[in-house]
Amino acid sequence: MSIRKDELSTVSIYLILGLFLFLYTFPLLYLVNVSFKTTAEFALNPVSPAGNFFDFHNFTTALKRGNLIRYSVNTIFYAVASAILTLFVCVLAAFPISRRHVRGSVLLFNIFLASLFLPNGLIPQFRLMVYLGLYNTSHGYILLKVSTGVVFFILTSYIKSIPIELDEAAGIDGCGYMQYIIRILIPLMKPALASGFILHIVGIWNDIIGGVLYFSNRNLFPAVRGLFSFYGQYGNDWPPLSAAIIIIALPLILLYVLFQKYIIEGAVSGAFKG
Amino acid sequence: MIPFGNTKYSGIIPYLTILPALLFYVTFYLGPSLATVVFSFTNITGVSGMPWKFIGLDNYERFFRSGSATEIWECFNRTIIFSLSVVLIQNTIALFLSVQLNKKMKGHLFYRALIFMPVILGVTVVGYMWKLVLNPIDGPAQQLLSLFQTRSNFLGSINLAFPLVISIQIWMAMGYSLVIYLSGLQTIPEELYEAGHIDGANNFQIFRNITIPLLAPAITVNVLLAIIGSLQVFDTMFVLTNGFFKTKTLSLLMFQEAFRGSQRQGYASAIAVLLFILVLFFVLVFQFYLRKREDNL
Numbered sequence: 338m339s340i341r342k343d344e345l346s347t348v349s350i351y352l353i354l355g356l357f358l359f360l361y362t363f364p365l366l367y368l369v370n371v372s373f374k375t376t377a378e379f380a381l382n383p384v385s386p387a388g389n390f391f392d393f394h395n396f397t398t399a400l401k402r403g404n405l406i407r408y409s410v411n412t413i414f415y416a417v418a419s420a421i422l423t424l425f426v427c428v429l430a431a432f433p434i435s436r437r438h439v440r441g442s443v444l445l446f447n448i449f450l451a452s453l454f455l456p457n458g459l460i461p462q463f464r465l466m467v468y469l470g471l472y473n474t475s476h477g478y479i480l481l482k483v484s485t486g487v488v489f490f491i492l493t494s495y496i497k498s499i500p501i502e503l504d505e506a507a508g509i510d511g512c513g514y515m516q517y518i519i520r521i522l523i524p525l526m527k528p529a530l531a532s533g534f535i536l537h538i539v540g541i542w543n544d545i546i547g548g549v550l551y552f553s554n555r556n557l558f559p560a561v562r563g564l565f566s567f568y569g570q571y572g573n574d575w576p577p578l579s580a581a582i583i584i585i586a587l588p589l590i591l592l593y594v595l596f597q598k599y600i601i602e603g604a605v606s607g608a609f610k611g
Numbered sequence: 612m613i614p615f616g617n618t619k620y621s622g623i624i625p626y627l628t629i630l631p632a633l634l635f636y637v638t639f640y641l642g643p644s645l646a647t648v649v650f651s652f653t654n655i656t657g658v659s660g661m662p663w664k665f666i667g668l669d670n671y672e673r674f675f676r677s678g679s680a681t682e683i684w685e686c687f688n689r690t691i692i693f694s695l696s697v698v699l700i701q702n703t704i705a706l707f708l709s710v711q712l713n714k715k716m717k718g719h720l721f722y723r724a725l726i727f728m729p730v731i732l733g734v735t736v737v738g739y740m741w742k743l744v745l746n747p748i749d750g751p752a753q754q755l756l757s758l759f760q761t762r763s764n765f766l767g768s769i770n771l772a773f774p775l776v777i778s779i780q781i782w783m784a785m786g787y788s789l790v791i792y793l794s795g796l797q798t799i800p801e802e803l804y805e806a807g808h809i810d811g812a813n814n815f816q817i818f819r820n821i822t823i824p825l826l827a828p829a830i831t832v833n834v835l836l837a838i839i840g841s842l843q844v845f846d847t848m849f850v851l852t853n854g855f856f857k858t859k860t861l862s863l864l865m866f867q868e869a870f871r872g873s874q875r876q877g878y879a880s881a882i883a884v885l886l887f888i889l890v891l892f893f894v895l896v897f898q899f900y901l902r903k904r905e906d907n908l
Contacts (some may be wrong), residue, residue, distance in 0.1 A: 350711055353707075357708065357726070358725070360729070361725050361726055361753075362725065365728075365817060383746065383748070383749050384750070384754055385747070403839075425632040426632040426635060428631055429629070429632065430628065430629045430631070433625035433629055434629065439625045445629070445633075447866050448636075448641070449632075449636060450871060452641065454839065454887070454894070455887065456883045456887035457644070457647065457862070457887070458642075458647050459645060459883070460638060460876045460883070461647055461880075462643040463869075463870070464876075465638075465639070465642075480635075481639050483635045483639070484640075485636045504614050505614045507614075507615075508614030508616075509614070513615055513623070514615040514625065514628070515628070539731055543736075545846050545865075561736075565735060565850075571652075575635060575743060575746070578739070578743075582736055582739050586732055586736045589736075590728075591814060593728065597724055601790050604790060605790055605791055608791055608832050609832055
């Protein structure tokens with residue numbers, strides 16, 4: 338029996354796809370497995386399957402030791418507050434700029450775009466926060482994270498897909514500028530706003546550097562910073578640590594499962610504009 | 612023209628609505644970014660109350676005078692290796708996978724969702740997850756190696772830590788390249804492939820002569836994002852190794868000089884500016900290459 342050449346290449350393609358499937362599922366499954374093991378089971382053999390997958394004691398230990406609920410609530414507050422602010426200022430700016438209602442609209446767009454390339458402003462940013470008394474405060478962090486980056490590009494590109502005739506019709510009916518943005522544009526932009534909102538929240542949730550840099554008060558720590566210090570304290574006690582990682586990641590996974598379409602579409606449209 | 616209202620003041624409203632976004636941007640991003648350049652000419656430190664003054668190009672001189680055997684040059688070389696590896700490997704794999712997934716076999720949407728997931732999980736969760744897999748005490752990677760009668764300290768090994776950091780970075784960011792390629796592939800009409808097959812082209816010829824040229828915008832976006840991202844990233848090393856075991860790149864050096872130890876923020880700013888020049892250089896080289904290719908077509 339002879340194997341045809343393209344059959345062989347189909348087999349090798351499936352092998353490679355299978356390898357990547359393994360590489361992307363194994364770490365997650367292994368993490369879940371360890372989070373259900375007792376410390377003794379883990380010490381005996383880290384890789385063997387957990388004895389009891391209904392035993393949540395590592396999760397309760399992690400919650401007790403790590404103050405994780407507090408940290409997660411902090412992050413949700415920072416993320417939602419800065420996301421709402423971000424969307425609001427970005428819609429207000431994206432409409433006139435994408436419709437070229439102001440002189441130098443293209444230049445302004447490019448100035449916003451330049452944030453991708455320009456030198457990392459971390460150091461002056463930090464000094465500014467200290468100088469303004471915003472260091473180690475929740476409102477300071479929220480203001481700092483109002484971003485005109487990807488969200489702004491998603492919104493401008495979406496507005497370009499809304500026909501300009503709609504503006505004119507509304508104008509003839511006597512609709513004012515702000516009224517148009519709030520009453521007509523924002524409801525029309527729900528998909529783009531949803532993408533921007535979720536991408537922003539994901540960005541804040543994962544901001545380990547900001548969390549490390551801008552907070553010293555433990556009560557204000559965002560989730561990943563909480564995880565970071567939990568790791569520092571219990572770095573070798575993997576079963577509760579794995580549970581802590583899952584607790585911190587769970588809201589993100591939920592968001593992802595529910596809003597995958599908005600997240601991926603937003604990521605793509607933001608990238609192409611940027 | 613602006614179709615809303617025609618009073619004397621209605622032309623001003625658009626300027627006013629841009630203002631809040633511009634204010635945030637200039638205060639927290641553009642301003643600090645430009646101030647970094649100014650800082651790079653000073654000896655400012657993070658220690659409060661210390662006087663500082665302009666010292667011209669001293670910070671840059673210090674960087675370049677350090678000689679080829681020092682930590683700084685190791686960081687510099689490592690940055691280049693890190694960036695080139697990430698750009699090339701990540702794009703090659705993502706391109707390959709996207710072409711396969713675009714054939715819409717069973718489960719392709721799940722596959723895409725799975726590979727994009729680390730982008731959402733973020734660097735801290737991903738980093739600790741891999742530390743668990745690479746745990747030198749009997750972790751799964753160690754048990755795999757033991758089948759070959761060998762062992763390693765993985766992220767604690769001078770030889771292996773850096774390649775592992777590169778791999779984890781690629782593992783984490785690949786989903787992003789993948790979805791960009793997939794969306795690019797969806798714009799290529801099916802008929803072109805059919806026409807290619809009818810003309811007797813094989814799979815590779817179709818890939819080379821139809822897919823690649825029509826995918827050019829997605830390739831450009833992906834390569835540019837990978838260049839910019841890989842040169843500036845440091846949270847990956849920060850979480851995985853904190854720069855130990857020969858994994859420190861320029862951006863992590865910048866962070867550590869600025870906020871750890873003696874907090875030499877003027878010097879760190881100079882490193883940030885040099886990184887910016889490096890990004891600019893690579894982007895320009897890439898664009899020059901693109902233009903040359905277009906001329907050849």
